[in-house]
Structure formats: structure tokens, C-alpha cells
Amino acid sequence: MKGMTVIVKTVSSWVKVLIFLFGIYIILFGHLTPGGGFAGGVILASSYVLLMLAFGRRFVEENLPSSVASKLDCLGAFLFAMVAILGLVFGGTLFVNFLYQEYLPGTPFELVSAGTIPLSNLAIGLKVGASLFLVIFALTVFRYDGSRKPGDSDESAGGTPATRE
Amino acid sequence: MALFYMLLVFMVIAAIIAVETKDLLSSVICVGAIGFGGSLMFLFLRAPDIAITQIVVEVLGLIILIRATISRDLTFITGDREFFGTVVSVVILFVILLAGVRIFATLPEFGAPVFARLPGTASQAYISRGLADTGAPNLVTSIYLDYRAYDTLGEATVLFAAVIGATAILRSKSRKALEGSDA
């Protein structure tokens, strides 16, 4: 995969920022407007998939290695579990919305409101985005290696940090 | 309402074409058409959260499917499975279809409230007290991250397992080769 033509590369390098910002907006305002962690995470993953399709696999591999992506994936899962356990510590039950009930009620219809729901949205968005990026990255890497001849596939896979993380 | 039925018929026709066409790439694109039609229909059914999620998921799913099918040389597989098994399957499916049509005719007419409008149901409580309990005006978010957060925890677990399974299946070196290179 060497990437596409100059036109596609230029346009996607402009558009990628907008897509990434839109994903962050969808995640942060998930408790006020339609959207939320799931949709925003998939949008974040698709911005990197656009880069992967336009610039080739190596470019994305240098910017966001799969080891970093798997660490982000685990970080998202850890944050979501941490929100649950903090609810157990401060509120008495798992997943209780302790921030809204006691510490930081906020005003409704504002960005800082609803307690732990924005935090959970962030964690879910991080988790979904990183894991879907990892899956598509693994599919791309496999196709790259599978296009070689069957005899030398092991040697060619040795040089690239493939899916073993 | 006519638009709704047109979209539904469009989805059914796209599904028939996707099943019956011989070319695998056309089949994948017809499934994408079903997904985008479904996204429009979710918007029409007053579910904007689902519409946004469906449309972005559909884009990523199309990319995955096209990656899997675009450069395989053997995409034309004609014929069905063994004749006897196919006939038996089609007969059983036809019986299920007839029974299902009878069953679905007993449901309330489409557009009438099925289980939301009864007092004392969970949905009614979520609608009336959701904002006061959780502080989130988007009631869908307040349900899946506050009232029913265990669902989301289970979803995260399933997604984690699916990703681990996919990367383990697609691993390009065997376990023996990995151990040999480490030693």
C-alpha cells in the first residue's frame, strides 16, 4: 500500500482534523445532544482509517503504532471500570452517579453537569475508537503480508511490528 | 408515512439483490445500501442517537467488508448446497415465514404505543425522572450510562473479546515461530 494520488492526500490531510474534532465534540456533548461515546469513538477510529487508506499503512504506523493503540484501548476499559469502582467507594454501589448526587451537581443543560456521565462517555469513546482502529489495522497488516508468496511470509512478517502486541 | 414504507421496501429489495447477485462486491455494496437505508429510517423513527451510530458503523463495516473481498480472485461461486438439504431448508424457512406472518399480525398496529405509555413501566419512569435523577437531558445517554451501566460494561467486555479474537486469528506468525524467535 503506497497510498493514493496527491489530490486524495491533500484533501484528506485537510479533512482529518475536522473529522477528529467532530468526534471529540460528539463525545463531549454526548449527554446534551445526540451522540455519545459509541458514535464518537467510531468517528475517531474512522479519521485514522481515512489516513490509512489515503497515505498507506506505514504513515499511520509511525503516527499511532499498534502498541500505543492497544494501550489506549486498555486505558479506556480501565477508566470505565474506575468510574464504576469510584461509585462503589464514594456512593456505596457500583456505577452510582456519585458526582451528580453529592459533589458536583452542576446545572442541567450545561457542559459540566450530569456527574460521571461525561467521564464514562470519554472512557467508552476511547475504548471503542482504539479497539476498532486495532481491528482494521490488523486486517490491513494481514492483507499486506498475505500478498507475498507463501514461502517467504515469515521473513517478511518478522521485519514489521505486526499484530503480536 | 408513505416515505417510511418506501424506505422499508427499498431495504427489502436491496436485501434480495444482495442475496441473489453473483458478484461478491455488488453484494457487499447492496448490504451497505441496507445499512444506510436503516440509518435514514432510524432518523425517521425519532432515534437520532441510533442514526448517527448506525451511519458511522456502516462506513467502517463497509471498509472492512470491501477489504476482505476486493482482491480475491475467486468471488464467483454459483449454485447452492446439496439439493436435498436446500429443499428441506427452504421448506422449513417457508413454514417459519408463514407462522411469523400470523404472529406479527397479532401485534398492535404500527404507530400505536406498544409498551411505553402504560403508567408504572420502566420506560415511563425513565422519561419522567431521567433528567432529575441523572442530570443528562439526553435520555438515551442517561439510560445506558447511569440506569443500565452494566449493559455498557458487558458491551465493552464483548468488544474487547472480539478484538482480541480478531487480532489472534490474524496473527501473522505462528506460536511456535514466536517462541523460536524469543528463545
Next chain:
Amino acid sequence: MAYTLCFLLFMIGLYCAVVKKNMVKIVLGIMIMEYAVNLFLIMLGYFHDGVAPIIDRSEFDAQTQTVTAQFLNSSVDPLPQALVLTSIVISLGSLALLISICIRTYEKYGTFDITEIRRLRG
């Protein structure tokens, strides 16, 4: 009528998964079934002249912490929407898993035909 068309969509997906020989076609049939089930759940929560379950500023009384009776009677059911939202993302993960199984099988046997794979196995 609408429920029956939705069930017809499900049966088309089931037919595709049961009868076809191509592995990718079977995966597509499973996807069609997922669309039909998600659509059916959302259609159960809908009713005519409903509004989306997102509360506007004007529909909330901050003093008594209650929504207006008009919103209470006109909002569609948010519970199936929350269930379907998780189901859609799970379907993408399971699609990736199924497709990776298909690709791995193609690498090993050189075909997507399941009867051919069954013959080659022994």
C-alpha cells in the same frame, strides 16, 4: 404491515445464511438479520407524532424537577434505543471477527466455498 416487512427482511437474511455456499455471503446474511432485529426493536418504541427522547430547556421545570406533561406523553420510548445502541457497536466487532475468520480460511484453503472446504479437510 411494517412489522411484517421487517420480519421478511429477517427471513431473507436467514435464507442467505442457511442456503448460500459462499462464506462472505453467510456473513452478509448475518448482518442483514442484525439490521432487521435492530429495526424491529426501534419500531416497537415508536408511535405516531412522537418526539425524540431529548429534553429541551423549555420542557423542564427546574423548580419541581419534573418534565412537562406534554413531553411525557409525546416522547418515544428511550429504553429500546439504549439497548440497540450497544448492539450496533457489538455487531461491528463481531463482523470484524467473522471477516478475519473468513480471510484466514481463504489463506489456508484458497476458496470461500464451504462445501469445497469440507471436502479438502479430510
